[in-house]
Amino acid sequence: MTATQITEIAGFFDEELAPIVRRMADRPRAQDADDGDGREVRAMVWEGLVGLDALGAPDTVRLAELLGSVLYQGPLLDTLTARELVPGDVLGQEPVALAVTDEPWRERDGAISARCSFVGFAAEVEHFLVSGGGPGPALVRAGHPSITMRRYEEAGRGEAYEVEFAGTPVAAWAGSATEWPAALAGARVRQAAYLVGLAQAALDHAVEHARTRRQFGQPIGRFQGVAFRLSELSMHIDATRLLVHDPGATAHAAACLAAASDLARTVTTRTMQVNGAAGMRSDNDAQLYYRRAAYESVRLGTPHRLRRESWDGRR
Amino acid sequence: MMPAFTPEQDGFREEVCKLLCEDAVRAEIAQSRRLPYGEESGLLEVHRRLGKLGWLAINWPERYGGSGATIVEKAILTEEMIRHGVPDNVHSLGIDIVGNAIHLFGTEEQKQRFLPGLARAEITANVLFSEPDVGSDLASLATRAEPDGDHWRLHGRKIYNMKAQHSDFALCAARTSTGPVSFAGITLFLVPLRSMGVLIEPVWNLSEERFDLVTLDGIRVGPEDVLGEVDDGWQVLGKVLPLERTGLDHSAKAERTLAALREHAPPGCEERLVELETRVRAARLLAWRCVANLHEGRPDEVHSATAKWYTSETAKEVAVAAVELLGPRALLDARDPAAIAEGVFDAGFREAPGLTLAQGSSEIMLFFVATSKLGLPS
Numbered sequence: 001m002t003a004t005q006i007t008e009i010a011g012f013f014d015e016e017l018a019p020i021v022r023r024m025a026d027r028p029r030a031q032d033a034d035d036g037d038g039r040e041v042r043a044m045v046w047e048g049l050v051g052l053d054a055l056g057a058p059d060t061v062r063l064a065e066l067l068g069s070v071l072y073q074g075p076l077l078d079t080l081t082a083r084e085l086v087p088g089d090v091l092g093q094e095p096v097a098l099a100v101t102d103e104p105w106r107e108r109d110g111a112i113s114a115r116c117s118f119v120g121f122a123a124e125v126e127h128f129l130v131s132g133g134g135p136g137p138a139l140v141r142a143g144h145p146s147i148t149m150r151r152y153e154e155a156g157r158g159e160a161y162e163v164e165f166a167g168t169p170v171a172a173w174a175g176s177a178t179e180w181p182a183a184l185a186g187a188r189v190r191q192a193a194y195l196v197g198l199a200q201a202a203l204d205h206a207v208e209h210a211r212t213r214r215q216f217g218q219p220i221g222r223f224q225g226v227a228f229r230l231s232e233l234s235m236h237i238d239a240t241r242l243l244v245h246d247p248g249a250t251a252h253a254a255a256c257l258a259a260a261s262d263l264a265r266t267v268t269t270r271t272m273q274v275n276g277a278a279g280m281r282s283d284n285d286a287q288l289y290y291r292r293a294a295y296e297s298v299r300l301g302t303p304h305r306l307r308r309e310s311w312d313g314r315r
Numbered sequence: 316m317m318p319a320f321t322p323e324q325d326g327f328r329e330e331v332c333k334l335l336c337e338d339a340v341r342a343e344i345a346q347s348r349r350l351p352y353g354e355e356s357g358l359l360e361v362h363r364r365l366g367k368l369g370w371l372a373i374n375w376p377e378r379y380g381g382s383g384a385t386i387v388e389k390a391i392l393t394e395e396m397i398r399h400g401v402p403d404n405v406h407s408l409g410i411d412i413v414g415n416a417i418h419l420f421g422t423e424e425q426k427q428r429f430l431p432g433l434a435r436a437e438i439t440a441n442v443l444f445s446e447p448d449v450g451s452d453l454a455s456l457a458t459r460a461e462p463d464g465d466h467w468r469l470h471g472r473k474i475y476n477m478k479a480q481h482s483d484f485a486l487c488a489a490r491t492s493t494g495p496v497s498f499a500g501i502t503l504f505l506v507p508l509r510s511m512g513v514l515i516e517p518v519w520n521l522s523e524e525r526f527d528l529v530t531l532d533g534i535r536v537g538p539e540d541v542l543g544e545v546d547d548g549w550q551v552l553g554k555v556l557p558l559e560r561t562g563l564d565h566s567a568k569a570e571r572t573l574a575a576l577r578e579h580a581p582p583g584c585e586e587r588l589v590e591l592e593t594r595v596r597a598a599r600l601l602a603w604r605c606v607a608n609l610h611e612g613r614p615d616e617v618h619s620a621t622a623k624w625y626t627s628e629t630a631k632e633v634a635v636a637a638v639e640l641l642g643p644r645a646l647l648d649a650r651d652p653a654a655i656a657e658g659v660f661d662a663g664f665r666e667a668p669g670l671t672l673a674q675g676s677s678e679i680m681l682f683f684v685a686t687s688k689l690g691l692p693s
């Protein structure tokens with residue numbers, strides 16, 4: 001991705017759109033809460049990003065960091081991963097969700113049966129890329145009657161679904177079993193970059209609060225107990241950012257993602273602390289970063305598991 | 316430092332556990348954690364049961380609804396209630412803070428008026444200290460008590476308090492005079508909440524329990540509603556707040572989450588679990604050291620600050636570690652059909668940030684230890 005392209009996409013998320021994007025997939029807990037305008041906004045953002053050629057981006061890691069910094073939620077990151085395995089002419093410009101499962105799944109007569117948990121935006125993608133645990137990444141078309149789904153009620157309040165495929169026809173086998181690990185490594189590095197962007201945005205939010213909130217007759221940011229901790233976080237973000245943008249990052253993708261995962265939880269937890277009780281309010285973005293970081297930081301594996309995998313991979 | 320529990324105290328713990336494990340009680344607790352969104356429990360039947368037995372405020376004299384036992388029995392009750400998942404805010408606000416303040420500093424008339432009802436879970440109370448611009452620096456509070464004959468009228472806005480919607484009255488800090496020393500003119504009032512002149516509005520937050528914005532619009536209070544002396548509320552606050560900071564509630568919360576985590580953590584997390592377990596054990600020891608101090612009539616503010624900091628930070632760490640170790644499943648709401656451990660991890664994760672803020676934030680505890688224990692210049 002050229003620097004101009006990144007600047008253009010950053011410009012797309014301008015001051016007016018950015019706050020809407022941050023909450024476009026935040027569905028308040030409520031009995032049968034509907035999605036309000038969220039889905040429409042997400043579709044509009046998807047069009048905007050596709051229009052800016054986000055799908056053809058050469059430097060997807062920088063793009064992912066930018067998406068994290070605006071807390072973008074949608075199928076773009078999954079779609080980028082799918083496009084590493086499935087040719088663009090098959091997918092067109094349509095959104096894809098990764099449906100990864102640990103459980104063994106089956107293929108019979110060109111149809112698959114699998115149950116996948118925590119699939120993002122399942123209700124609004126055109127394809128699923130089913131992978132992990134089974135014969136090999138399979139692309140299936142969404143909307144087939146054999147697919148059932150249920151949205152989770154979870155702390156992230158996003159669009160995470162349990163999806164069951166019961167004899168769903170395979171549209172295409174997406175690469176060989178050996179190609180999947182490489183694609184997964186790419187996905188993990190992008191997820192790590194996304195978390196770095198998210199952490200930076202949370203830190204910016206905390207810094208702003210530390211500048212403006214006054215207690216004991218002064219801005220709380222003047223207390224070194226607050227200021228030094230924010231500096232510390234800033235340095236950790238800096239370090240992790242270099243890790244994820246390093247050209248060798250994919251070779252250490254799992255470990256990199258584990259580091260970014262810890263970073264995002266730490267930064268957002270501290271952001272909550274600096275914001276005081278005000279940060280817990282539903283209308284305050286501090287709690288939004290905290291909740292989203294929790295979900296996004298374990299979406300592609302827990303840090304514990306990622307580190308284990310990284311270690312085992314060296315043998 | 317655990318007190319050496321007497322056989323009677325061990326017996327009491329067993330009886331409490333037995334009651335809290337009854338099917339009906341467990342069902343009520345589970346139900347209270349799965350209320351429709353936007354609703355939360357106030358006093359439950361289990362509180363009334365405990366109240367009837369004289370256990371809810373067991374350390375208060377019988378004439379005030381207690382059983383004349385010690386703070387150790389009270390701590391056993393609190394610990395077991397939290398371990399068994401009884402929602403604790405309504406209890407800790409009503410009994411541990413407001414009730415205790417009245418018990419220690421109230422007039423006989425105030426004790427008669429409020430304590431038996433609180434102890435029997437017939438009424439409850441909350442705390443109105445924080446304001447939009449006043450958090451850690453409570454001494455700078457702006458709510459005014461304006462003289463009205465020999466009474467006062469209260470004007471101001473109190474925010475980030477909890478349970479106002481369920482409470483009958485509140486312990487409210489207001490300014491009765493202004494002067495060069497900000498904490499000198501503060502008075503504590505016992506304010507009826509279900510009255511004209513009090514407006515309660517929800518402030519929604521990420522946890523299961525809402526905050527309230529309470530607008531005091533000229534509600535009238537009299538000398539009989541003053542807790543302690545006029546203009547001397549700071550003294551009372553200085554004694555009551557450290558008392559509630561034993562950290563026992565936090566250590567019990569950490570134990571509860573950890574017990575569930577042990578059950579659900581995937582293989583390979585053992586070292587992390589041992590690390591957390593050890594911290595939680597230390598947290599519990601710090602909390603019980605504070606209880607022992609109180610029992611011996613030697614409250615120690617450095618111990619309290621240490622316990623508050625360590626236990627709340629530990630409880631928060633355990634809550635966040637559950638997400639780290641269990642992955643997205645830990646974030647499932649109790650109301651989701653796939654939820655694990657009745658949603659304890661999700662509720663704990665959303666409650667966690669508040670633990671190190673409420674009842675004196677971590678930074679305020681650190682400051683206190685730096686200056687009072689280590690003798691660093693303030």
Ligand SMILES: Cc1cc2nc3c(=O)[nH]c(=O)nc-3n(C[C@H](O)[C@H](O)[C@H](O)COP(=O)(O)OP(=O)(O)OC[C@H]3O[C@@H](n4cnc5c(N)ncnc54)[C@H](O)[C@@H]3O)c2cc1C
Nearest residue numbers: 223225273276277442444445450451476477669673676678
């Ligand atoms: C769950 C919960 C329940 C609550 N219940 C009640 C209630 O029932 N009644 C009530 O009146 N209030 C209640 N509060 C409010 C609580 O008392 C305040 O949150 C607390 O006083 C801190 O104030 P604040 O949140 O405005 O943070 P602020 O005071 O604005 O502080 C923001 C951050 O700066 C830090 N900070 C402040 N001063 C310093 C310093 N000198 N040095 C270093 N760091 C500093 C703080 O520690 C915090 O991290 C509740 C809060 C929570 C989270």
